[in-house]
Amino acid sequence: MSEAPEERPYELVPQRSSAERCEPWIEQDHDALLALDAAGKVCSLNSAAARLFGSTREELLGTRLGTPLAAATGTELVLHHAGQGSVTLELVPLGDSAARRWLRLRDITSLAQARDELASLRDRATLFECATSDGLWHWDLSADRAHFSARWRELLGLAHERLDDSIGEWLDRIHPEDLERVQAELRVHIAGATELYECEHRLQYHGGGWRWVLCRGKASRDAQGRALQFAGSLSDITHLKLAEEQLAHRSFYDTLTELPNRALFHDRLRHALRRGARRAARRSDYVFAVLLLDLDRFKVINESLGHFAGDRLLVMIARRLELSLRPGDTVARLGGDEFAILLDDIGDASDAVKVADRVHGELSAPFNIGGHELFVSSSIGIATSLTGYHRPEDVLRDADTAMYRAKASGRARHALFDSAMHAHAVQQLQIERDLRRAIERHEMRVHYQPIVSLATGTIGGFEALVRWTHSERGPISPADFIPIAEETGLIVPLGRWVLRQACMELATWQRKLGNPRACTLSVNLSSKQLNQPDLAHQIAQILVETGVKGEDLQLEITESAILEHPDAAKSILLKLKELGLKLSIDDFGTGYSSLSYLQRFPIDSLKIDRSFVQHLGSERGEHSDDARIARTIVMIGRNLGKSVVAEGVETAAQLSLMRAVECDHAQGYFFSKAVDGDAAMALMAAGRRW
């Protein structure tokens, strides 16, 4: 029992001969004083002691408390008041006098509560420190000493390492690239400029490598705002940073090909433009080029072999494109089958053309996908910085314009953008803008070209053709504005307007000629119109509005429009047939010329494209290839129960040949060009025969 502290030696108390002589002395003290006799009973006390116990002096005298034992480090007691709580006391032995043991009882309830709360706080802090996944740190700024929690050390692989109480244990482990920023932010917070300190940076892991951490903290300050203590947490955010990097990669790279995407290509192009501007300021030459690639007929591969094969092809193309470039050049996938190449710091435009040739060469070798040998070509548009650009989108716009020019001139071609293309593009833009207003400005007219029955030689119907007379530029060829209308979607309202106008005209003819079955009217239907789910409803409405019967109306549709979305097209065509309409394939022979769809779809007639008709009647006549094709189409039509119309008949010889191959109908300048409604009715009324 030697480990117990020694008893505090009792202080000597002045000798008093009687209780009466003691009373004045003990009454002067504010603390509770009392004396115990040898049996531990209260034999003397002051008023403060009586108040403390909540009793009278008389009640307490003789109360047995027992033998007081005090520790050298201070002794605490609790005075129990039944039903009234308790008081924490400090027991201070004062010494023995005349067989009395004097004690001082000091009320330390508030102190004890504060001490207990502090201990509780410490316990909680310890618990938090152990429980949290974050590391904790504390920096005593006035003493310049730092403390790092066990978890803080663990996060950096320092659990078993001895650390100094210096903030250098943290700062010295910061990544050199981050150190300046971290120190600056620490200085700013310590100076009081920020409410909280928060900083992401890298810290060296003891075992090697770096960890990304988020460090948060707050300084406590004196009345003058000087930072005294600084404490905070350290969270390992390495996994979040990795995820962030992956997300960033996804934002800037195409997930299929792993090539830079449009956003990153734009960014690199922007840098190239800035570099160009800087070099220009130094009168130094810097030329870059953008090549825009669009795969020829990629859609056919996708539709025939499936999107999986199409995707694999895109990946293989990406790898070949990378191989055909120098390090430092950028190849990106902009979307779909469209790729872009940024050639940095080239000599002149001829270098870009050489790369385009090399790309054509790389792509010319077959691709083997799933046992299929695929041959791929691309159309490449080239724009160089020599044109003078300020914005990435302008470079891409012009490369796109050049790419379309290349595509129009055939497969595996490239075209270098020039100012004429730009002028043409501007003109196209102008047409698009004016086209939007053309209908409301009444600049559009519908003209009608007769379709002649070759059996009777009389007009059997008309084809409605839209004509545009621009208020300032005069007549604009349909070849110039129809493709733009198709591209912009304006063909939908324009087509609807033409259909309504044509039906109104037909109703007028029928009324004026007194013949409700005077003729049929053919109206062209674009692929975009065919894609409208409510097309049949729209047409039904027009028929009701105009009083025209469905069987008097024929819709001409191209093969490509039907095959773009064959299932949807079939559904819509069947609905149109329910309205009684006739359906005709326009430009037959120029596209897929698939015989199977002639059976699958509810088609009534075929129109032989003018390209097969225009050379007929020349030297070789009916023995030419064109004549053979025309004859074959007529035979196909007859065998499948479809009538056949030849378009583009311009001479008597061509008419004769069409009659010879027993074509059903013909149209063309030989009979009449397209004329306005009144002239068309006059032609019918004249009853002319050819």
Next chain:
Amino acid sequence: MSVPRLELFVHGSSRAGREARAHAERLKAALGEDNVQLAVIDLELQPEAGKALDVRLTPTLVRRDLPGAPRVFGSLADLGASARALALAEVAL
């Protein structure tokens, strides 16, 4: 011979109470587990329990098996002093 019976009165949540309980257990262990009985009475839980023995202050350790129920209060850290005051020294210490 019956073993000494000790009753320790404490305020359970107080630091003095927690320490006294630990010291009393040490005392019991020093005397021999079978040589003494120890009961702990928490006046926070049983506020009226001290009335019979007129226990006003805690911790107070009372020896119940002797006439007059001798007792000590304050710090029980010095086991020898506690044992002497409660006439336990002759038992085993």
